[in-house]
Amino acid sequence: MVNKMGYPEKEQxxxxxxxxxxxxxxxxxxxxxxxxQPELNQExxxxxxxxxxxxSKLWLHPQFKEGKIYFSSDSDAAIPKGIxxxxxxxxxGLTPDEALEFDSSFLKEVGVAQHLSMNRSNGxxxxxxxxxxxxxxxxxxxxx
Amino acid sequence: MIDIENIKKxxxxxxxxxxxxxxxxxxxxxxxxxxxxxxxxxxxxxxxxYSTVRRGLYKLSENTTIAYETCRxxxxxxxxxxxxxxxxxxxxxxxxxNLVAASFxxxxxxxxxxxxxxxxxxxxxxxxxxxxxxxxxxxxxxIPVNDNGELMIDxxxxxxxxxxxxxxxxxxxxxxxxxxxxKEMIDLAHxxxxxxxIDGAQSAPHIAIDVQALDCDFYAFSGHKIYGPTxxxxxxxxxxxxxxxxxxxxxxxxxxxxxxxxxxxxEPPYRFEAGTPPIxxxxxxxxALDFLEEVGLxxxxxxxSELLAYATEKMLEIKGLQIIGTAKEKTSxxxxxxxxxxxxxxxxxxDSEGIALRSGHHCAMPIMERFKVPATARVSFGIYNTKxxxxxxxxxxxxxxxxxxxx
Numbered sequence: 095m096v097n098k099m100g101y102p103e104k105e106q107x108x109x110x111x112x113x114x115x116x117x118x119x120x121x122x123x124x125x126x127x128x129x130x131q132p133e134l135n136q137e138x139x140x141x142x143x144x145x146x147x148x149x150s151k152l153w154l155h156p157q158f159k160e161g162k163i164y165f166s167s168d169s170d171a172a173i174p175k176g177i178x179x180x181x182x183x184x185x186x187g188l189t190p191d192e193a194l195e196f197d198s199s200f201l202k203e204v205g206v207a208q209h210l211s212m213n214r215s216n217g218x219x220x221x222x223x224x225x226x227x228x229x230x231x232x233x234x235x236x237x238x
Numbered sequence: 239m240i241d242i243e244n245i246k247k248x249x250x251x252x253x254x255x256x257x258x259x260x261x262x263x264x265x266x267x268x269x270x271x272x273x274x275x276x277x278x279x280x281x282x283x284x285x286x287x288y289s290t291v292r293r294g295l296y297k298l299s300e301n302t303t304i305a306y307e308t309c310r311x312x313x314x315x316x317x318x319x320x321x322x323x324x325x326x327x328x329x330x331x332x333x334x335x336n337l338v339a340a341s342f343x344x345x346x347x348x349x350x351x352x353x354x355x356x357x358x359x360x361x362x363x364x365x366x367x368x369x370x371x372x373x374x375x376x377x378x379x380x381i382p383v384n385d386n387g388e389l390m391i392d393x394x395x396x397x398x399x400x401x402x403x404x405x406x407x408x409x410x411x412x413x414x415x416x417x418x419x420x421k422e423m424i425d426l427a428h429x430x431x432x433x434x435x436i437d438g439a440q441s442a443p444h445i446a447i448d449v450q451a452l453d454c455d456f457y458a459f460s461g462h463k464i465y466g467p468t469x470x471x472x473x474x475x476x477x478x479x480x481x482x483x484x485x486x487x488x489x490x491x492x493x494x495x496x497x498x499x500x501x502x503x504x505e506p507p508y509r510f511e512a513g514t515p516p517i518x519x520x521x522x523x524x525x526a527l528d529f530l531e532e533v534g535l536x537x538x539x540x541x542x543s544e545l546l547a548y549a550t551e552k553m554l555e556i557k558g559l560q561i562i563g564t565a566k567e568k569t570s571x572x573x574x575x576x577x578x579x580x581x582x583x584x585x586x587x588x589d590s591e592g593i594a595l596r597s598g599h600h601c602a603m604p605i606m607e608r609f610k611v612p613a614t615a616r617v618s619f620g621i622y623n624t625k626x627x628x629x630x631x632x633x634x635x636x637x638x639x640x641x642x643x644x645x
Binding site: 117118121122125148149150151170171172173174 | 257578579580581582583586587590591597598599612613637641642
């Protein structure tokens with residue numbers, strides 16, 4: 095099991111969020127996180143990369159370079175954009191195996207997992223699933 | 239004057255904390271909370287007096303059947319139908335409209351015919367008509383809407399023609415709160431002998447309905463939006479039209495005789511109630527009507543109008559907030575967008591303050607398209623809401639602006 099230990103930049107996100115017990119501060123952090131993320135190239139803001147089922151528009155673009163996965167994302171809403179930025183940051187730079195085994199349970203501890211709810215108007219759970227699907231696809235590509 | 243604090247006490251689910259904050263429920267247009275009288279009826283019927291209806295000869299079934307049929311009379315009285323035979327129990331407004339689209343449509347709509355809906359309908363009053371139109375080769379015509387969210391009646395007049403087989407229009411828009419001038423619209427259609435279906439899902443909890451005065455041919459509404467249970471709805475239909483309509487679904491209790499050669503069907507309303515109905519839900523719907531009648535729809539209307547005016551005034555003071563849907567005649571629904579925060583952000587942030595409101599396209603994507611917004615946030619009031627709830631909302635909206643650095 096790969097856990098957050100050994101991934102210092104991921105530990106930093108965890109630490110940052112843990113230090114913000116207040117809802118409002120967490121939102122502020124997420125909004126900032128989204129704003130600081132480079133905007134996704136317009137050519138990738140297309141249906142093919144759109145996460146369906148979210149009331150806001152949410153895109154996830156994967157790349158596979160030298161055996162590692164790199165994600166970028168964007169959204170027209172600030173909080174989903176921030177959460178997507180965190181997820182893509184966590185999962186970028188991992189091999190497909192590492193991504194599939196990555197223990198994301200810390201998201202729950204830091205209060206982000208509540209946004210990954212099953213509510214159909216909230217596509218963030220689908221974003222998470224899509225990240226794993228890409229990891230699976232790249233894994234088979236790697237083998238092939 | 240009604241005592242809102244006393245009314246609030248009748249809604250146990252209001253008394254709870256969400257994210258460590260007291261619940262502020264502002265999503266009654268989606269579904270209303272339930273008063274104790276409804277909860278007690280459900281518990282009492284499932285707990286003791288429960289049995290099937292219209293099938294058993296035994297005492298228990300006879301009692302339940304009486305309660306069930308009494309509710310039918312109660313609903314008839316509530317909307318002033320000429321007879322309880324004009325009241326069909328369905329699973330909700332969606333089911334009621336699907337019933338008419340499928341059954342009336344199968345019998346009366348043909349290739350080249352037209353069905354009129356409006357640009358501010360809920361998907362439930364669009365898609366069933368699209369399906370029957372596609373099946374029959376008929377065409378769906380749409381009444382346009384002006385910038386305030388009001389239907390353009392002059393355009394509607396132009397759409398009415400010899401080809402029109404039915405007009406299906408909402409009494410109140412779920413996304414904007416607009417109250418449509420349905421009496422005028424019904425009269426205009428009737429001048430050309432066109433029947434009219436009214437989707438009353440959003441009006442029944444706010445406006446006293448008199449189907450005979452309106453002279454509508456169908457009127458549909460849901461139990462769960464008028465303080466009653468989910469899973470039960472009403473279709474009012476003029477008897478002479480219901481009588482001509484074929485069954486919608488088939489099965490037990492809707493038949494007269496069945497042989498493998500031919501089956502004959504019961505008279506309305508039973509013809510349209512195949513299978514075991516939502517017995518307890520129907521009986522509890524009657525309790526919801528008791529509640530509404532006790533509080534009084536006029537009182538409800540006055541209270542909610544006051545909240546609407548107060549909230550509208552306060553919300554317009556918030557920088558960058560725009561209300562979508564500014565019709566002169568509105569129920570207590572306010573759809574809005576903000577300068578920086580997306581409706582998704584608004585919903586998420588307000589949730590953390592214990593505020594429940596709807597964000598999204600409200601199952602009315604064509605309206606979002608019309609007003610060029612991806613989605614809106616929507617607050618909607620019920621009888622249990624207060625000015626304090628509005629103040630909590632306003633505080634939350636200011637917090638959003640501060641998070642997004644909008645002064």
